[in-house]
Amino acid sequence: MMKTVIGLLPRSEDAASTINNITKVGFAEDEVRVLTNPHAVWEHLGSDQHHLVAKYAGWGALIGIAIYGPFGLAASTCECMFFSYSLAVGIGILFAFIVAGVALGAFIGSFVGAGELGNITHLYTEGVRRGGALMVVRTNDELVSKAVNILRQESVFGVKISQ
Numbered sequence: 001m002m003k004t005v006i007g008l009l010p011r012s013e014d015a016a017s018t019i020n021n022i023t024k025v026g027f028a029e030d031e032v033r034v035l036t037n038p039h040a041v042w043e044h045l046g047s048d049q050h051h052l053v054a055k056y057a058g059w060g061a062l063i064g065i066a067i068y069g070p071f072g073l074a075a076s077t078c079e080c081m082f083f084s085y086s087l088a089v090g091i092g093i094l095f096a097f098i099v100a101g102v103a104l105g106a107f108i109g110s111f112v113g114a115g116e117l118g119n120i121t122h123l124y125t126e127g128v129r130r131g132g133a134l135m136v137v138r139t140n141d142e143l144v145s146k147a148v149n150i151l152r153q154e155s156v157f158g159v160k161i162s163q
Contacts, residue, residue, distance in 0.1 A: 005137045005147040006045075007156035008124055012036045012133035018154045025150060027137065035134040038125045044136065045121045053113035060109020064101030072097025123158060 009015055015034045022032055035041045075097060076090035124134050135156055137147045144161055151159050 001141055002138055003141060003144050004162045005135075005139065005144060005151060005159065006124070006162065007135050007151045007159035008127040009034075009133045009135055009154070009156050010127070010131075012128075012131055014154070015133045015135070018135060018151075018156070021154060022137065022147070022150055025146065027139065027143070027147065031138045033136040033138075035136060036128060038129045041125045041128050041134045042121060044134070045117075045124060053110055053117055056109040056113025056116065057106045058109070060105035060107070060112070061102045062105070063109075064103070064105020065098055066101075067105075068097045068101025069094075072101075120160070127158075 009018060012034070015036075019029070019032050019034065023029055035044060072094040076093040079085045079093055080087065080090040128134055135151060137151070139147050148159055148161065
């Protein structure tokens with residue numbers, strides 16, 4: 001599986017040296033991209049980081065189940081015991097609470113994830129706008145740590161790994 005390692009080089013003038021050092025250790029030149037246009041950075045991060053929003057939505061859904069599930073269980077138990085509703089009604093009430101928890105949790109998680117994506121995108125875009133360059137290295141799972149180490153040695157900051 002291929003992964004992408006990204007990081008912000010403070011000065012775009014240092015990009016050629018960084019590419020040279022990356023290719024010296026075995027990375028092909030077509031695996032390395034340098035983005036110096038803020039719009040290109042915005043487009044790359046928006047399309048490459050969508051899994052971040054999905055991750056937050058998933059965690060939100062799980063938290064929603066954890067919060068709404070016990071309330072649904074209590075409500076369905078009370079309805080069945082005190083009002084003599086059938087088991088099917090109790091299961092329906094429990095299911096409704098769980099669905100509400102998933103929906104609300106995923107909704108809130110999506111907003112949190114979108115905010116985090118916006119922060120990350122803004123950081124890199126602003127760095128490029130101020131004369132930096134976004135280094136993008138596509139590599140397989142075995143070489144990810146090697147790419148991260150090389151970028152960090154080259155004074156690249158904000159190094160992140162994405163799918």
